[in-house]
Amino acid sequence: MRCPFCHNPDSRVIDSREADEGATTRRRRSCPACGRRFTTVEEAVLAVVKRSGVSEPFNRTKVVAGVRRACQGRPVDEDQLQKLAQQVEDAIRATGAAEVPSNEVGLAILRPLRELDEVAYLRFASVYRAFTSLEDFEKEITELRARHIAAGTLPLPGMQNDPPAVRRRGAGRSQAAPDGSPDR
Ligand SMILES: [Zn+2]
Numbered sequence: 001m002r003c004p005f006c007h008n009p010d011s012r013v014i015d016s017r018e019a020d021e022g023a024t025t026r027r028r029r030s031c032p033a034c035g036r037r038f039t040t041v042e043e044a045v046l047a048v049v050k051r052s053g054v055s056e057p058f059n060r061t062k063v064v065a066g067v068r069r070a071c072q073g074r075p076v077d078e079d080q081l082q083k084l085a086q087q088v089e090d091a092i093r094a095t096g097a098a099e100v101p102s103n104e105v106g107l108a109i110l111r112p113l114r115e116l117d118e119v120a121y122l123r124f125a126s127v128y129r130a131f132t133s134l135e136d137f138e139k140e141i142t143e144l145r146a147r148h149i150a151a152g153t154l155p156l157p158g159m160q161n162d163p164p165a166v167r168r169r170g171a172g173r174s175q176a177a178p179d180g181s182p183d184r
Contacts, residue, residue, distance in 0.1 A: 001029060001040055003031035003033060003034060003036065003038070004038055005031065005034055005036045005038070006031060006033050006034040006036070008031050008032070008033035008034065010032065011029040011030060011031045011032070011038075012029060012030050012031075012032060013027050013028070013029055014028050014029065014030050014037070015027065015028035016028070019041075020043075023043060023044075023093070024041050024042060024043040025041070025042040025043075026039055026040070026041050026042075027039065027040045027041075027042065044098060045057045045058075046058035046089070046092060046093060046097075046098070046099070046100070047098060047099035047100075048099070048100055048101075048102050048105055049099055049100070049101050049102065050102045051101075051102065051103075055099060058089060058092065058100075058105070060082075060085040060086065060088075060089055061085075063084070063085040063088050063089075063105065063109060064081045064082065064084075064085045066106075066109070066124075067081055067084060067085070067109060067113060067120070067124065068081055070113070070120040070121075070123040070124040071117060071120040074117045074119055074120050075117070076116060076117050076120065080116060084109070084112045084113060084116060087112045088105065088108045088109050088112065091108050091111075091112075092104070092105065092108050103128070106124075106127075106128035107128060109124060109128070110124065110125055110128065110129075114144075118144055121144075122137065122140060122141070122144075125140055
């Protein structure tokens with residue numbers, strides 16, 4: 001390993017220890033030329049196998065690029081995209097698999113993206129779950145509504161939890177209260 005300080009092409013390992021429950025190895029190195037010390041981290045490459053059979057290292061930047069497309073015009077910032085990509089990598093690494101089909105990377109994006117932005121989620125899901133009809137969208141939107149009802153959270157504008165006929169005055173505000181309407 002090249003020394004990052006003086007660029008001497010060689011360095012010596014003086015200590016090696018496992019970290020992150022054995023998922024990574026940290027090595028303390030010393031440069032014989034300048035005498036300075038630095039640390040390297042070694043971790044197994046998480047391979048993504050494309051449909052063509054070609055495999056390539058998992059790449060967070062690619063995840064971010066794909067999700068960013070789905071988030072066009074949505075209130076999602078760069079930090080949130082980076083965090084999502086990290087969540088996706090963590091989720092895939094947690095399965096312990098050394099390689100995953102690229103389709104599974106797409107599927108692993110769905111859950112955190114649903115929490116982040118539901119419009120972007122629908123766009124992304126329509127591609128990765130290969131929606132072919134309006135019914136596919138309807139089914140997904142019905143599930144999103146059901147999740148809001150279960151969690152007592154606000155739906156998207158235009159996505160109403162209650163059918164219009166039974167909506168109460170102030171329903172938009174009282175939905176934030178978990179134990180029912182405080183202003184009744
Ligand atoms: Zn050096």
